[in-house]
Amino acid sequence: MNIEISEIANLPSRFGDFKVKAFKEGCKEHLVIFKKNLDETPIVRVHSECLTGDAIGSLKCDCRDQLEHALKLASKTNGMVIYLRQEGRNIGLLNKINAYALQDKGFNTVEANHQLGFAADERTYEIVIFILNHFNINKIKLLTNNPRKIESLEGIEIVERIPIIMKSNPHNEAYLNVKKDEMGHLL
Numbered sequence: 001m002n003i004e005i006s007e008i009a010n011l012p013s014r015f016g017d018f019k020v021k022a023f024k025e026g027c028k029e030h031l032v033i034f035k036k037n038l039d040e041t042p043i044v045r046v047h048s049e050c051l052t053g054d055a056i057g058s059l060k061c062d063c064r065d066q067l068e069h070a071l072k073l074a075s076k077t078n079g080m081v082i083y084l085r086q087e088g089r090n091i092g093l094l095n096k097i098n099a100y101a102l103q104d105k106g107f108n109t110v111e112a113n114h115q116l117g118f119a120a121d122e123r124t125y126e127i128v129i130f131i132l133n134h135f136n137i138n139k140i141k142l143l144t145n146n147p148r149k150i151e152s153l154e155g156i157e158i159v160e161r162i163p164i165i166m167k168s169n170p171h172n173e174a175y176l177n178v179k180k181d182e183m184g185h186l187l
């Protein structure tokens, strides 16, 4: 893995004052957002990019609420948010929009991915291990409902899993049910 690593910069935000560091992996540029006095066993959120949710405020998913919750918690507990550029569970924005178009026709989130020739979830997490090693972090409290994330952080001791369950709305209820029933999310 050839990873380019940035300097550390200050990032005052509406959720508190953070430090940021970028990691460039091929064409993907990930961002690590963390507090100056990082906890010894920090709460870590591994967030997958969702432009429609994170930036536009889409109600089709729970991503933006999760991101804001994670940033607030990181600010309060001297934790870290690793923002991974894995748009659409790593099928990319264009394919995700095509998947949404299929969902408009009645396919669920998993079926739509399959229709497009993708697995339900195309993400991998080696870069997270790399980033945590880079920060000399070997023990974390992981903020997630996704068992695949817990299993894939080989070499990192997850001393606690903290659920990140957001209030649903009429637009994302079916999606959250599919995450629970077909993707094994601990909801």
Ligand SMILES: Nc1nc2c(ncn2[C@@H]2O[C@H](COP(=O)(O)OP(=O)(O)OP(=O)(O)O)[C@@H](O)[C@H]2O)c(=O)[nH]1
Binding pocket: 046, 047, 048, 049, 050, 051, 061, 062, 063, 066, 086, 087, 088, 089, 090, 091, 096, 099, 100, 109, 113, 143, 144, 145, 146, 149, 164, 179, 185
């Ligand atoms: N392909 C596809 N990706 C989606 C869809 N809805 C959200 N996403 C992407 O899913 C990713 C977020 O994954 P989630 O399944 O919501 O949550 P998670 O990160 O696996 O699990 P948690 O840690 O528990 O939040 C982001 O990259 C979103 O862009 C969809 O309908 N189709």
Ligand SMILES: [Zn+2]
Binding pocket: 050, 052, 053, 054, 060, 061, 062, 063, 064
């Ligand atoms: Zn989303």
